[in-house]
Structures are given as structure tokens and as C-alpha cells.
Amino acid sequence: MEIHGSNTIGATLAPMLVEGYFHSMGISPVSTRSNGKENEKILTGKRAGTPIRSLVAAHGSSTGFKALYAGHADIWASSRPAKPAEVEQIAGRANLNDADSEHVIAIDGLAILVHPSNPVNQLSIETLGKIFSGQIRNWSEVGGTNKAISLYARDDRSGTWDTFKSLVLGKQFALDSSAQRYESNDQLSDDVSRDPTGIGFAGLASVRDSKVLAISDGNAPALKPDQLTVASEDYPLARRLFMYTAGDSAPQQARDFIEFVLGSEGQAIVSESGFISQNPIAVKPDFDTGVPDTFRRLTQNFERLTVNVRFSEGRTKLDNKARRDLLRIADYLKREKLSADDLMLIGFADLQSNELRAQMISELRALSVRKALEDLAINNVAYTGYGHYMPVGSAGGNNGQQRNGRVEIWVQRR
Template structure:
């Protein structure tokens, strides 16, 4: 969809799609007056995408997981795939946990989910469901969806049970789960189809279902970024133009139509969990929350690559809604620290970092505050807690 939209934006009056004879591959041909542009799109899993980029047989590597350290090393002589010029977040996806529509179970913790897929919990009656064996549905080993599930759910503590049925296709997996009253599986948010989606909790944080706010803000514990990687300064002009198209407004509209979650901010009034402090409810009473969180790379205050592009997206939202710095409130959060004061200081520093970054874009003197380690969205402590709980939310005044 993105390639077709891009070719049309380049002036191609018609785009023809042809099969290559290989499953999950297509050639898109854009007709133009001088010479046609041919684009091969091959979808065989994130690891094979990197292999093609590394071998020089692909200009762009699409991946549903971040680049691995081993892949970074292989490309080190040509490009740093962690740099802004190489790493591009195209969309946000929610890893949906799927069951049959008649299943009475509505939510699970990540730990319980891991034990289910490891075969340690094997009957729905153990979870408050019907007395019947649990049937497992999982993506195959070449899939970025599987990499994400393994990383976020199984981690290094659990191994997928050998009875699980494996799939190359998200859609086919979801269709089969929707026909099996005892089934449970996982797929990308765009592939929910006729299955029921469960709410998922991480640690003491509230259970959340994947939706526009929880996924776009990455509060949902099984949210993931969808990437495209290019070889930095070695990227071809046409590939660079395609990336900019995909990141721009027209490309992000295509992302929304595809069923994934666009990075274009919208303002929503969230339903705050009962654990939210009363002071927080009063503070945000006259505000709506944007569907974007600023998150950080190494250290506690350096914005990551997505956040650097999100600065421009926030500015664009404010311009289109005739709102100014006076209408914006930044609220920083931290993971648990050695004491409450330290967490408060870190959360304020994070909010101040975003404030300074927005100032360089022309938005001066934005109000900011910190909420320390309160209202976590992930397990406290460890890499996951630091990455997910350490965030800055953006709130805009209700008009």
C-alpha cells in the first residue's frame, strides 16, 4: 500500500501489480512517460529482510523488531543502523492476544500468558474458563511477530510448547483461532479479524486492550514499533523519497487504512485507572492527551529516533488546531528508583528535555511537571520498566 501510494505521488498514472511466482512477493510497476519504475516487495520475515539489505539485494529493510546487535556489527562498515538517517519507525502495531469470541476469559498478565504458551497452564479452567485443553497458535521462527512475542512474553524464562501450531501468516492464524473455542494465539493488531482480543497487564500496571491511544503511545505492554532500515548516506535517492513519503501525512494515512496505528497525533480523553492519583486527575481535568509519548534512548534524557520525528508531529498538530505553547502540558514519568525524590527529579528532567527540544522547533516555555514513579505502564525495574515507564506524555488544553 505504501509503495503504491508513493508511486502515485511521483506522478505515475497507473500502478500494476504482478506476482513473481513466489509466495508473499509482488512486483509493483509505476507507469510514467520516461521509463517505468519497478519495485519488488518481498515479505518473508524480518531476518530475511536484513539479509537482503546486507547483501545489497534490497534498498530498504522492513522489520517488525529493532535491529539486533549482530546485524549492527555486520553493517558497521557501511552504516550505523541505529542513527536517525538509517532507522525509521513507520507505524506502531499492537501484538494482539486472540481467543475465540465465546471464550469467557477477558484479561491475562504477561506472566500468565507466558506460562500458557510454555505449556505450564494447559486447561482453560485454570484461568476461569471452560474445562477444556488450551490449543496454542503461534507465528513461525522467521517472523518478526514471533521475535516480538518471544522477547516481550516468553523472554529468556520460557520456551514455546512443542504442541503449538506454527504459521507464516498473521491473518491465517487469526482465522483459525476464531474457529477454535479452545484456541489462543497472537498476531499483529491489523490481523484481529473475527477473533476476540484480550486485555494484557504487565506487573502491577492495569490491564490494557490495544487501541488507538494505548498502542500509539506504546503504553500497551505488547505494543511494538514497525521499522524500515536504510544504509544511511548510501541510501538511494528514490529510497530516501519513499521513506519520507511513508513518514509524512499521506503515508501515515495509508498506515491507518492498513489497520496499523498511525503516528499522526490525535487528542483523546483517556479513562484514567482507579489507581491514578487524585492530584493527577485534577491536573489533567481540562486537558486531552495526545496519542504520542516521548521516549528516550541511552541515558535518561536523550530522545530516541522516533521521538525526534514526533517533535515535528506535535508542532503540526498544534498548528492545525490553532493551539500555542500555553495550551500544552508535558508530564514526565520515571521507573522506580532508590528513593521517591530521585524518581521525581528524573521525571522532571525528562519533561524538561522535551520542553527544550520543542523550544528549538519554536514552541517556547511549555509548562511541564514530573510524576516520579507513579502510574507505571510496565513492570517496575529492569530494562523493560526503564524503557516503558520512563516517558513524557503530551496533554493539550480542551477547547
């Protein structure tokens, strides 16, 4: 089995998942070694005397697609969604947008890193764009000391770079030519932690000795990446980590491995690696001062599960991750000995032309999740809508609609 692609996934997480999968098959011990090439690892073991081998090559998300397309990879690890051109290119073999091919294996927060001595604690996405494009060049312009800013960024083959480019730079900004570029998240973070003037970005698992900033988007409150904000994808720079396979034509071992990764055992390894697991847990949110009293009263006897349901098309079609998350919620209820009566669904809408329209959309979203839960024999779950209030991102556009248009899952405290 060969896994090619993202350094974010391949540096530590993918080898840990492969080792866990081998152990689940009764393969022990498992040996991990370099094959002599940078950012590549080979894991080996024996099962009933038969050698088992897996290669993890972590050279960037785009390299993984090329390997999958060329037939050199069984699994493409990617820290960004498949691009439309990639979906079209491989359409004759598989639909990368289909649940049989697209697998969300973990949630990551794109951490904005500075030196531990930096007095700046939070920035907006727009300010980040100005910093990394060179429009803001001195820390004193954003509340820091009078020192020139040094930029650290991932390289062009990286899905982390693609995510940063999409969420922060967009079409408005271009990366300043002074930025130092890296293939490795860990090396970037280590260099930032040694540079009092530095700022960079990396996956959440690579924070290491750097300081993490809180980030705001539009009028939404600034959030630091943590268990709840990242798992729910409320954090503005949260992102999904993917593994792609060639649908039904994928080798059986690759399909079995993906099923292991998506299950509770694989997700426990995700958490152990420093990324955010998709296994739901209940958390009492730390509300900021902007949360309305009506919402506080609505949720006062509840805790929030670390999962949001989001939608792929229109207002009510659940995306691939959401369908899997509902199975995880069903497992959570069984494990915690809870019932449908203990759940509450709260739907939200992106900014609409009037409150009534926003309320209707938010309720329809919650209702669609309620109906999907009924297919899992979880019946008559309480639901409500909260309109377009309490946004987690800037309003409008594809990103705003997807992030603000969500259903939160709340569970009653016993």
C-alpha cells in the same frame, strides 16, 4: 526499489505505502500482482513513459536484514529493532541505530487472540508465558471452560515471533512443542477464530474475526490495544514497526519513499491499513479507578496526544522516534491553530529508591522535551514530573525503564 522482510509489514502495509508513494509521484494507474512466489508482490506503473517497478517480499524480518546486507534490498522491513549482531555486521556500510538508517514507520500492538466464544477477557504477561510454554494447559486454570488449550504461534523467521519471545517468553519460558507455527499473521488469526480452544498472537491489523484480550504487566492495569494505548506504547505488547536503509548510501528513491512514509500522507495510509498512525490526535483518556485524584485534577482541562516521548540512553536523550514526533507535534499545533501555551508535558520515572529521586528524574525528562521543542520555536511549554507513580509496565530492567520512563504530551481543550 525492493523491500524485503517482515510479513507483518509486507503483507498489506508495504504494498499500500508503495502504491501511495507512486500516486504521489503522479504514477497512475498502479498495478499490483504476484510474481508467482508466496508472500511476494510486484507493483508497477509508468512515469513519463518510463516503467517504475517495486518488489515487496514478505518472508520475515530476519530475511530482510540478510537481503539488505547482501545488497538485494533497498529497504529492510522489520517488526523488531535491529539486533546488535546485525548492527555490527553492517557497520562498515551504515549505522542501523542512526536516524538516517532507522525509521519507525508505524506502531503495532501484538494482539493476543482467542475464539470469540472464549469467556476469558484478560491475562497477565506472566500467565501468557505459562500458557505458551505448556505450564498451563487447560482454560479452566485461567477462568475459562474445562478444555485443553491449543497454541498458535508465528514462525522463527518472524519479527512478530521475536517480539513475542522477548516480551512474553523472555529467558524464563520456551515455546511448547505443540504450538502450530505460521508464516502469515492473517492465516494464524483465521485459524484461531475457528478453534474454540485456541490462543495465538498476531499484529493488530490481523485481528480479523478473533477476539482480543486485555493484557497486564506487573502491577499496571490490564489494557486492550486501541488508538491511545498502542500509539502511546502504553499497551504492554505495543511495538514499533521499522524500515531500515543503508544511511547516506541508500538509493535516492528509497530515501524519498521513506520520507513519504514518515510524513502525514504516509501515516494516513498506515492508519487506513489497520496499524496505528504516528500522526498525533487528541484523546480524552478513559481513566481506571487506580488513577490518583491529583492526576485527574492536573489533567482535567486537557486531552492527551497519542504520542509519548521515550529515551534512547540514560534519562534525557530522545530516541529516533521522539525526534520525529516532535516535528509532528509542531505540525499538529499549526494545523489546530494552537500555541505552546496550550501544551503541558508530564514526565514519569521507573521505580526509584525514593520519591525525591523519582520526582527529579521525571522532571528532568519533561525538561529535556521542553528544550527540544524550543529548537522548533515552541517556547516555554509548561512541564511537571509525576515521579514513579502510574507505571505502564513492570518496574526495573531495560523494558521497565524504557516503558515507564516517558513524557506524556497533553493539550488544553478549547
